[in-house]
């Protein structure tokens with residue numbers, strides 16, 4: 001059966017250039033700071049995002065956790081969108097391991113938080129009843145908001161609030177590269193609106209493993225210690241950093257193809273009776289869509305599509321998520337649409 005895997009951009013396989021770079025990577029012990037390939041990657045990603053220093057970590061989840069541990073003391077309160085990946089999908093790491101206290105603010109459908117609501121959530125200092133606000137987190141592109149892209153101006157609005165209160169801003173920039181390509185701006189223009197960023201090489205950039213944190217040198221020195229605490233000090237990590245370097249150098253510009261494929265998928269899906277697609281929310285490589293039928297649920301339709309080889313995930317009872325990525329061509333999208341039409345006609349009431 002022909003398979004089109006649209007579950008996530010994390011399913012991407014490394015490119016031939018990545019495999020070659022991994023084989024040939026110059027290595028050392030990175031816990032001693034002696035892996036030249038890791039060092040090159042950390043410098044390259046910091047430079048690309050306009051920050052002083054970088055730190056290679058295993059995953060996006062570890063990158064966010066180590067960043068939050070570095071920003072927030074125990075009992076510190078961090079402000080998160082209520083749809084944030086950090087809030088939803090990272091196993092409550094900052095509470096479990098860092099004693100962090102999470103204060104959510106509603107995410108708007110466009111991935112933004114109302115700056116006034118963020119400002120309201122900041123605790124007045126000096127009142128012993130309150131936890132102390134220590135951080136504001138943003139996400140760009142926004143996963144649960146269907147890959148919505150925050151503009152430089154939107155991010156600047158949150159930065160202005162943070163500055164008024166002397167607070168740092170952390171960006172979950174797992175897909176900051178998609179955001180930059182979608183907006184036609186330099187990734188560093190987005191990064192300039194925040195203090196620290198976690199970004200992934202293993203999403204649309206197709207590297208097999210790895211993320212980085214970037215920020216000031218002092219922040220990264222402290223984060224390096226926290227990475228060690230969570231067991232993230234790796235030895236000859238240049239084997240995987242080599243693929244991440246190829247990802248940075250060769251895989252960013254092609255994200256425009258993923259965005260065009262997502263747009264095509266969304267526009268044609270919107271024409272098929274039964275699917276409910278809000279085209280305004282399709283801004284990068286993620287499509288989050290609903291159903292116009294009330295006799296079937298999103299998990300049932302997702303299961304029916306998957307059974308026919310079009311792998312997708314239901315993100316809740318009412319929504320399905322499809323993600324385009326390296327390895328998905330225009331022709332795969334057209335085939336997925338054909339199957340999607342057939343499945344919608346045949347999917348039965350449970």
Ligand SMILES: Cc1ncc(COP(=O)(O)O)c(C=O)c1O
Pocket residue numbers: 010058059060061062085086139141142143172174175200202211
């Ligand atoms: C926005 C966002 N942040 C963080 C992560 C976590 O990345 P990882 O799966 O590498 O831990 C993901 C994963 O999909 C994500 O979409």
